[in-house]
Amino acid sequence: MGREFLDLFEVWADSYDQSVDGHDKEYAEVFRGYEDILDSVASRAAGHVVEFGLGTGNLTMLLLSRGHKVTGIEPSPAMRKIAEEKLSGRASILDGDFLNFPELDEPRTFVSTYAFHHLTDDEKKEAIALYGKILPVGGKIVFADTMYESKEAFNNAINDAKNKGFHNLAADLEREYYTTIPILQNMLEENGFRSSFTKCNEFVWLMEAIKKE
Template identity: 45%
Template sequence: MGLEFIPIFKEWAKEYDETVAGHDPEYAEVFANYSEMLTMITEKAGQNVLEFGSGTGNLTIALLKAGKTVFPVEPSAEMRDLAKEKPELAGIDFLAGDMENFPLPAGNIDTIVANFVFHHLNGIEKKRALQKYAVLLPKGGKVIIGDTMFVSQMRFDDTITTAINTGKKTLAADLQREYYPLLPNLENYFHEAGFTVKFWQINSFAWIAEAVKR
């Protein structure tokens, strides 16, 4: 499940926080309003949160500051090590795992979150993961996903063309390599897994999906 992308994060880990802060011109639009995105996900989350792709711990910190219990899961050892260096995360146990294969938390969970992670799964894996999450969550439990998403294939194709024409070669390659979801497809995946879902646009790339188990 998306583990083919681990080598990318091994290289990117040290620059990740600078990138999401908007300091990389190629990705400035992608991560615009990043802090607001963390706040919105945190506000929508329940009390006991399973977090996938915790990375360097930015969302983990926001959730903990809001008084949530968090079980962060991250496949990249480099990302986990950087997260553990942050004072706010002292004593937090970052679990090794991914969105499909992960250790179950010791306690019950009512929310699953993933920020800028879900695009590592292809369509089949996305559907399979959501069906697995539906089993873990109680009725009314939530899956909250923040990620780059597109309203249509045309919009996705136009974004790649624009990136190429403006010299953003790394961004263009990223968009072509990974599995960024189309909103109609993701909506269908959630419905098939037994969720209702709403979407909020954060910037020209990023959206938040809030799904509630029926």
């Protein structure tokens, strides 16, 4: 459920905002257009928004600026501390993850950025089924995350990172649970969602899924 990566989150908490600003060459393409990616997610949100893996609170701040009620779900104590300092009590920040979280007050949109890949495909399927039960008709899942058009494209990304000497990036790609768009489309369709996928950069795609009647 992603919690096996908690040690990584604790290490990365203090440097995360520098990475998303493009200061880490290995991850520059991963975070290219970061502000636009956040804006794309926020612009699709409606009603009470639940954010999984809010990290240091960057998307949360944008959602709040647009007038949304936001509940953040974050398993990392270090990330929660940074987010709490940024947000100054303007949003509820709860300990939890994509599959385990406190009871929510009629959420309309589930959002997440750069986090869903911490779940295996089986866990992703379980999460989508859970959201399908919680969301009303017209409710949304809006996730921006690294994913691939095919298994071949994923393998090519790993090889490309190694060829560029981006060993940390290659290790991340091999260690975490990146999936493909066809797999996610099938999961969403099976659980009553219609979906669309928009490419943001060479790594990140925006997934918008709307619950059908």
